[in-house]
Amino acid sequence: MPQTKLLLTLLTSLTLSAGLALPPLAAAQTSQQTTAFTITGLVVERDGSPLYGVIVRAGNAKTMTNAGGRFTLTLASRPEGGRLSLTLSAVGKKTQQVTFVEGHPLRVVLEDAVGEIKEVVVRARPNINALDLRARSGVVAQVDMKLLAQKPMIDLSLALQGAVPGLTVVNRGELGMKPEIRIRGNNSFTKGDAANEPLYVLDGKIISPQAFMTLNPLDIREIKVLKDAVATALYGVKAANGVLEISSRRGVSGPMSISLSTQAGVTLRGRQTTTMMDTDEKLELERRMQVTTAPGYLFSPDFISSATLSDLRQSYQSTLGIAPTWTREEYLAYGSRQLDSLRQIHTNWWHDLIRPNSYQSHNLSLRGGSQDVTYYVSGNFSRQGGQLEGNDTKRFTLTNSLDWQSRLGFVSLGLTGGYAKTNSPNSSDFSPEQLVYELNPYETKSSQQLFSYPGRKYSDLTGQFRRWTKEIRFGTSLSANLRPFEGLQLDAVLGLDYVLNESEQITPATAYSEVTRRRPIERGMISVGKNTDFNYSANLRATYQRLFAEKHDLSISANTDYYYSEGRLLSVTGHGIGLQEYLAGVNKGLTSADLRPDFSGSNATSAQLGFGLATGYTYDKKLDLFAAYKADASSLLPCDKRWNTAWALGGGLHLEELIPFLRGGSLLTGLGLKAxxxxxxxxxxxxxxxxxxxxxxxxxxxxxxxxxLIRLSTLYNDRLKPDQLKSVDLGLSVQLAHAHTLDVNLYRRDTEDALIMTDIPASNGFLSMLDNVGSLRNEGVELSASSRLLSGEDWRLSLRAALAYNRSKVLDLYGKTAIYSGDNVYPDYEVGRSYDYVYGLDALGVNPLSGELMFRDRQGAEQSFGKTIVRDDLVGIGYRTPPYTGTFGLTFGYKALELDAQFYYVFGGFKAYSMTYVRGVSDVNKNAIAGQVSRTWFALGDEDRLYPNPRAGTQTFNNLSHYPNTRMISRSDYLRLSMLSLRYRLSSSLLHHLGDVVKYATIALQGSNLFTLTPYKGGSPESGTYDLGVQPVLTLHLNLNF
Incomplete structure (x- = not known):
């Protein structure tokens, strides 16, 4: 990687040198004589936010708006009558002419140029599949980058939660862990990211999900979410699960603009996922459980009065390491003193182990250029501390883009680089987070003996493991957007994306597990991994567009693309490193199966070649038609099955233009249909x-x-066919008075020949094989609405809301009614049921006479949880994945002050309560869920209890842990304040008094995931486990433009 760092350094230096050498056009054009006349104004978006980089022209004079949307244009003399016509233009906006009147403040709102068909403007566009004809009839949603940039989160993937209806992001646990991202749910029976994750495209090149996680939001101009077949058709089979299409910021013509953004703050503990017992309840639980290894019973009069002196000495010997020859009265006195001492201790392990931490992010960018060459350079450093000691993430990113304009069009070069490192104290089988729920409230960090971990001290439980992962990322893209003659546009892009992941896991020789289980020469373990992902993509597209009779706009586009992916994995594990915590310290003389050095590696490559054709037609801004066909060949399939297709048909109607009495109206300003x-x-x-x-x-x-000898890696299936996704989408969009919008989308997607790993007889030498087993339906509704209620010079208020509903259903299993894995009695999939339906037992509660937990089977008979569960015992309970997700928020502004707030909500799903921290006689020495004493049956006549007799058989508790039941399951709904920003823009007069060095400045208080409200008591409502959940972050942010 030294070559990579050198290349980045050299290119950055060259770019800066080129930028600094560019003539300061605006400055030169605004230097005037003493009779100069100055025009000032403000240019904003429709929502009132300032627009940067707008070119303002008056004859031969021109200037550009600053980051605050303000401009100053100086003329040689006062215009006649104090009036002057100005032309304002910007990329992606409609060119607009306005009249300046002396003595009247000038405020201009620029509209988006979406839908303009009378002229084609060639500009730098590395995402060459982002054709306008695609958006007219397809479902292309755009992320609000202004709101996204106000979320202080180090992980771009998690920051997308709630950004677009139909895009779901689920946190998977500790800081730095990749979240689950889906567009309109899962499309395959095969679960996991490989089969259901969307395609990521950055400036025309395909990137890995890991590379996407580390992108800097401030370097991104826009993110588009492509949802339906029309929107994704140009990418072919790679885009079956949707596309996240990312476009980087580019340079602009004008003097160099320097932007500095810095924020620092704190991360908070977050929501406590459950409440654990305090000392009094825990000691009482131990007494009721009657287990002598727990002090609540060991020191209680119940045990001391009933046990023989011999049993007392033996119990004290095994538990405390002492064998006193006391009288019973002395045992009673000693026990009383011990219990009184323990009752004085009330340790809150959540407070002690889950800690606030720090957050910081600093960004410096330079932007500018001439009419022919523009540049953008940005560097970022971010760090976020985790909730556990030893957990943090830090990242560096560098982005560089150059755009050259010639007579024929643009040639663009983009470079991205990044470095990230995450430290974690979590191993595969133990996390310090567990101690929050396992250490007792009467224990402390200085306790010489822990009842929760017999024979250990607190110091024996921490520092037992550490892991770090490093990621080094490099990407580059070279694109051309050329227009050799009227109507023809040639676009090409070449992209490389390289990600190197390295990891190291160490169990020190001083760890308790090593000292107690290993000989000195065997102590200390190290595992080192190295994983590289290389993606190469190339795309060549030719588009011809012709306008006939000022009404008929026809576009034809053809392309060929190639994609190559290579992944390499290498891992080494060794023991006996002692105090030499690196690979060279591995004891190669250890030969036992569990200690000898282990090496493994793999190399996987795949390639795709595709050819596509697309055509679009627009009639007088009233009717849009689109058709696309793409054929792709993949090296993953046998020769006779390599070619697969993607095709799409779409259409749109602009009823506000089509229906005469609606045309030109001021109330219903937009009414469109899509299919x-x-x-x-x-x-x-x-x-x-x-x-x-x-x-x-x-x-x-x-x-x-x-x-x-060699062997088959897995049993292959030469009859295998890819999943076939058939989709239908209907859309309605309404706009009122150019200020209020409503968008509705209905979709249905059927997956035929759906794939899953199926069980096969062991006589084949394998246990499973990938096969086409059935069909799956995924359907839903997406709603989004916005309303700009106030848009004055001083007061601004806009509201927004979104709701997405998604459900899945198994349509067919090719001759079966259900699929079961192994010996499971509940089906993985059942015809007519949801994709991830929850099955469990219809619990009736605890029998007050026997203490048995009872349930009702499908025939209505009462059964005990202690029996062997069979298929007929289970009933359907509900959806595991919540079918409803949505957001609502507001933007409120008064003069230079602006408030943004965004809420994210989820409802309709069910998750079972984990039984992990509900204690029985075998583990009552560890802390337990608060309230267990009052909800457990201990004696005859205990009524309305949730948990059975703690001395019920092992089968009862195995079934209780393994199968959900109707009394220990809950809705996993939650409401989260996902973003809050209070921002103040410093006035121009103040900046002028400071010397006009700073052209635009804001200061803000920003927060993300500040609180989560949920009725779910079984841990995190997202995962259904006792992970820590997302971290609340609160920062102070300063943004300066020079």
Whole structure:
């Protein structure tokens, strides 16, 4: 990687040198004589936010708006009558002419140029598949980058939660862990990211999900979410699960503008996922459980009065390490003193172990250029501390873009680089987070003996493991947007994306597990991993557009693209490193199966070649039609099955232009209908070994002591077909008075020949095989609305809301009614049921006479939880994945002060309560969920109890933990304040008094995920486990433009 760092450094230096050498056009054009006349004004978006980079012209004079949307244009003399016509233009906006009148403040609102068909403007556009004809009939949603940039979050993926209806983002746990991202739910029976995650495209090149996580939001101009077949058709089979299309910020013509953004603040503990017992209740639980390894019973009069002196000495010996020869009265006195001492301690382990931390992010960018060359350079450093000691993430990013304009069009070069490191104290089988729920409230960090972990001190539980992961990312794209003659546009892009992931896990030789289980020469473990992902993509597109009779706009586009992906994995694990905590310290002399050095590696490659054709037609801004066809060949499939297709048809009507009495109206200013239909093959669930034979070396088997044996990696299926996704989408958009909008989308997507790993007889030598097993339906509704209520010079108020409903249903399982994995009695999938339906037992409660937990089977008979559960015992309970997600928020402004707030909500899902911290006689020495004493049956006559007799059989508690039931499940709804920003813009007069060095400045108080409200008591409502959930972050932010 030294070459990468050198290349980035050199290119940055060259770019800065070029930018600094560019003539200061605006400055030169505004220097005037003594009779100069000055015009000032403000240019804003429709929502009132300032527009930067707008070119303002008056004859031969021109200037550009600053980051605050303000401009100053100086003329040689006063215009005649104090009136002057100005022309304002910006990329992506309609060119507008306004009249300046002396003595009247000038405020201009520029409208988006979406839908303009009478002229084609060639500009730098690395995302060459982002054609206007696609957006007219497809579902293309755009992320509000202004709101996104106000979320102080180090992870771009998590920051997208609630950004667009239909885009779901689920937090998976600790800081730095990749979240789950879906567009309109899951499309395959095969679960996991590989089969259901969207495609990520940055400036025309395909990037990995890991690379997307580390992008800097301030370097992004826009993010588009492509949802339906029309929107994704140009990408072919790669885009079956939707696309996140990211466009980077580019340079602008004008003097160099320097922007400095810095924020610092704190991360908070967040929502306590559950309440654990305090000392009094925990001691009482131990007494009721009657377990001598717990002090609540060991020191109680109940035990001391009933046990023999011999049993007392033996219990004290095994638990405390002492064998006193006391009288019973002395035992009673000692026990009383111990209990009184323990009752004085009330340790809140959540408060002690889950800690606030710090957050900081600093960004410096330079932007500018001449009429022919523009540049953008940005660097960012961010760090976020985790909730546990030893957990944090830091990231560096660098972005650089150059755009050259010639007579024929643009040539653009983009470079991105990044470095990220995450530290974690969590191993695969233990996390310090567990101690929050396991250490007792009467124990402290200085306790010499822990009842929760017999024989250990607190110091034996921390510092036992550490892990770090590093990511080094480099990407580049070279694109051309050329217009050799009227109507023809040629676009090409080449992109490279390289991500190197390195990891190291160490269990120190001093760790308790090593000291107690290993000999000195065996102590200390190290595991090192290295993973590289390389993506190369190329796309060439030719588009011809012709306008006939000023009404008929026809576009035809053809392309060919190529995509190559390579992933390499290497891992090494060794023991006996002692105090030498690096690979060279591994004891290579250890030969036992669990201690000898272990090496593993893999190399996987795939390639796709595609050819596509698309056409679009627009009639007089009233009717839009679109059709696309794409054929892609993949190296993952056998030769006779390599070619697969994606096609789409779409249309749109602009009724406000089509219906005469609506045309030109001031009330109903927009009324549109859209419809699309398409089919896309999906290769997401297919690996290189699924459909063709892939072999691997045996590690310890040889033939004739000289030939290494090879074996099939997995049992391949040469009849395998990709998932076939058929989709239908209907859309309605309404706009009132150019200020209030409503968008509605209905969709249905059927996946045929859906893939899943199916169980096969072990006589094949394998236990499972990927196969086409059935069909799945995914359907839903998406609503979004916005309203600009106030848009005056001083007062501004706008409201927004969105709601998405998604449900899935198994349509067919090719001759079966359900699919079961292994010996499971509940189905993985059942015809007519949801994709991830929850099955469980219809609990009736605890029998007050026997203490048995009872349930009702499908025939209505009462059964005990202690029986062996069979399929007929289970009933359907509800959806595991919440079908409803949405947001609502507001933007309120008064003069230079602005408030933004965004709420995210989820409802309709069910998650079972985890039984992990509901204690029985085997683990009552550890802390328990608060309230367990009053909800557990202990004696005859205990009524309305949730938990059975703690001495019920093992089968009862195994079933209780393994199967959800109707009394221990809850709705997983939640409401979260996902973003809050209070921003103040410093006045121009103040900046002038400071010397006009700073042209635009804001100061803001910003927060993300500040609180979460939920009725769910079983941990995190997102995961249904006792993970820590998302971190609340609160920062002070300063933004300066020079």
């Amino acid at each position: 699309s239909w398409g089919l896309t093959a999906s290769l997401g669930g297919i690996t290189s070994a699924s459909a063709v034979p892939i072999f691997s070396y045996q590690q310890s088997s040889f033939y004739a002591d000289q030939y290494r």
